[in-house]
Amino acid sequence: MEIQLTLNGRPVRASIEPDTLLIDFVRAHGCPSVKRGCETANCGLCTVLMDGVPVLSCSVLAARADGHSVQTLEGLQAEAEEFVSFIADQGAEQCGFCNPGYVMNTIALLRENPDPTDDEIRAYLAGNLCRCSGYEGQLRGIRAFLNAKKAKEAEPNA
Incomplete structure (x- = not known):
């Protein structure tokens, strides 16, 4: 076909x-x-x-x-580049195997909801299996990215 x-x-x-x-x-x-x-x-x-x-x-x-x-x-490298370093900074990419799935779902989440709560992040990423980091590192990384983005937007020259 x-x-x-x-x-x-x-x-x-x-x-x-x-x-x-x-x-x-x-x-x-x-x-x-x-x-x-x-x-x-x-x-x-x-x-x-x-x-x-x-x-x-x-x-x-x-x-x-x-x-x-x-x-x-x-196809989404530029969009992913914005936040993957925040996830890495939290030690949430130990083996890296689950990263593409997390990144794809995070992109979809942030497109749908640019300011999610921690519970909304957890719910959206619930279907991603990670055997190394215990999930909290991904949450901390996404939260750190969102906080940095808000701080940058609040700057007078942003």
Whole structure:
């Protein structure tokens, strides 16, 4: 079957098998940040944005993306660059395996809610599995980023 979608801002047309998963499609098209983890839609490692909404690409057929826009971390580097250092500063990227999923969900969260509470951050990131850091480092990093952003906006020359 033939599908056509926009992947990280560029049009892609491909012939696929009907059972091709979106994770396999995006990885085959140069997006290695989308990681295979649990393959049961429980860990968040395979998160991509489809039309701006986070989806678990291990549980979505590539055919469902036909006619849609799909973004991976490769296409969102500039937006991610704003806050990933804050997460790293909190020691929340020990092995780094879960980072792409956290970053993708954080981007979606901040687009939807630019000033979330800690509970809203926890709720939005609940589907991301992290075995190293205990989750609080990611929360502290996002909170530090938001606080720094507010402080910068409050500066007279901002």
